[in-house]
Amino acid sequence: MRILALLLACGLFLSACETIKGVGRDVENAGEAIDDALDD
Template sequence: MNRIIALIALLLSMMLNVTACNTTRGVGQDIEAAGDAIEDAADEAEEEIED
């Protein structure tokens, strides 16, 4: 019985770790995309000022 509980706890913690990695990766991609959008907007504003 204790082995089953330990196995279930181990499997749940492994699933949580995998989910956390995917979430962290997704947040990083979102931040990168936001940075790219800001950079593009700044470039467009600079071009308008120069013209």
């Protein structure tokens, strides 16, 4: 049972890392789009 819980926790942690990376990319892209809009 402990092994199953550990594997589940690791899976959630890894998926959360990917989600956070995706949000970081989205925020970066939005910032660049705003910066480009202000430059025009």
